[in-house]
Amino acid sequence: MDVNQLQRRWFDLTASLFREGFLDDQYTxxxxxxxxxxxxxxxxxxxxxxxDSERLLNDLATALDQPVVDFRKxxxxxxxxKGSSSSIGAQRVKNVCIAFRNYCEENNRExxxxxxxxxxxxxxxxxxxxxxxxxxxQEIVAAGGSVPMME
Amino acid sequence: xxxxxGNSTCGGSKVIVKLRNKICAxxxxxxxxxxxxxxxxxxWAKIKAQEVENGKEAIxxxxxxxxxxxxxxxxxxxxxxxxETTRILRSMGVNSRIVGVSAQSKASDKxxxxxxGLNEFHEKPLSRTKLVxxxxxxxxxxxxx
Numbered sequence: 001m002d003v004n005q006l007q008r009r010w011f012d013l014t015a016s017l018f019r020e021g022f023l024d025d026q027y028t029x030x031x032x033x034x035x036x037x038x039x040x041x042x043x044x045x046x047x048x049x050x051x052d053s054e055r056l057l058n059d060l061a062t063a064l065d066q067p068v069v070d071f072r073k074x075x076x077x078x079x080x081x082k083g084s085s086s087s088i089g090a091q092r093v094k095n096v097c098i099a100f101r102n103y104c105e106e107n108n109r110e111x112x113x114x115x116x117x118x119x120x121x122x123x124x125x126x127x128x129x130x131x132x133x134x135x136x137x138q139e140i141v142a143a144g145g146s147v148p149m150m151e
Numbered sequence: 152x153x154x155x156x157g158n159s160t161c162g163g164s165k166v167i168v169k170l171r172n173k174i175c176a177x178x179x180x181x182x183x184x185x186x187x188x189x190x191x192x193x194x195w196a197k198i199k200a201q202e203v204e205n206g207k208e209a210i211x212x213x214x215x216x217x218x219x220x221x222x223x224x225x226x227x228x229x230x231x232x233x234x235e236t237t238r239i240l241r242s243m244g245v246n247s248r249i250v251g252v253s254a255q256s257k258a259s260d261k262x263x264x265x266x267x268g269l270n271e272f273h274e275k276p277l278s279r280t281k282l283v284x285x286x287x288x289x290x291x292x293x294x295x296x
Contacts, residue, residue, distance in 0.1 A: 026276055029276075029278065029279065030188070032279075033188075033191050033192060033195055033279075038191065038194075038195075041191055044187070045184060045187050045188060045191070048183050048184045048187055049184050051183075052182070052183055052184055076227065079227055079254060079255070080181075080182055082254045083182045083184070083185050083225075083253075083254035083275050084182055084183075084184035084185065086254055086275055086276055087182070087184045087185045087188045087275060087276045088184060088188075
């Protein structure tokens with residue numbers, strides 16, 4: 001596949017991520033911070049988000065699996081998740097975190113459990129899509145092109 | 152003399168940093184993703200910045216004689232949270248601009264944090280436009296103090 005075709009695929013994939021609400025304008029802000037002095041910034045910060053999310057998902061599952069749930073502890077983990085997802089523009093993950101915190105406030109174990117399943121699902125989806133986007137960017141660079149910018 | 156300038160396009164419009172003074176910033180946040188983002192934004196604005204993971208580390212820095220013109224501080228952190236840190240820093244006579252930045256959106260929490268001695272509060276994540284606005288305020292404060 002030539003560079004132009006790869007770049008078109010990149011545009012289509014990126015546009016679909018915004019259209020389907022996986023990403024919001026914050027992700028564009030990350031892209032705008034990436035330059036020659038900081039060429040891998042988006043990949044680096046998103047990788048931190050992946051590491052952080054996997055740790056938080058484990059912590060949340062453990063906290064909700066206790067015989068007596070400490071909802072303040074659960075809420076603290078969800079708050080962290082909300083902070084990191086909003087920092088990279090993972091909008092659908094952030095939105096589930098907002099609903100999740102409401103269930104924490106109500107001490108609603110069932111609601112929290114449902115939100116954990118939802119947030120795991122949304123996280124897995126956005127992770128897989130962002131990994132596809134990064135692979136495509138590597139292919140563009142390997143083919144001698146440059147990664148485009150969304151306006 | 153102009154110390155720091157940065158230009159970049161943001162959403163079709165230019166975000167420009169023009170500062171007369173050399174500004175030092177401290178980022179206090181336990182969230183690695185948020186910290187990395189803010190440190191990169193400060194680096195883009197050519198601001199010298201240091202980062203710590205909780206309020207206790209920030210207090211220790213000031214107690215050891217370090218000083219910063221502006222402190223970006225998260226609300227919920229382990230060991231020492233944002234409001235307690237802010238209260239202690241103010242009681243130590245720290246008059247830096249303290250900017251609370253948090254994913255916490257409840258009005259009562261925000262009010263409590265501001266009451267601890269913040270100059271301003273913003274919801275995470277900070278936009279570059281907002282960051283530049285804050286830096287310009289800090290720059291003006293240096294001119295006055």
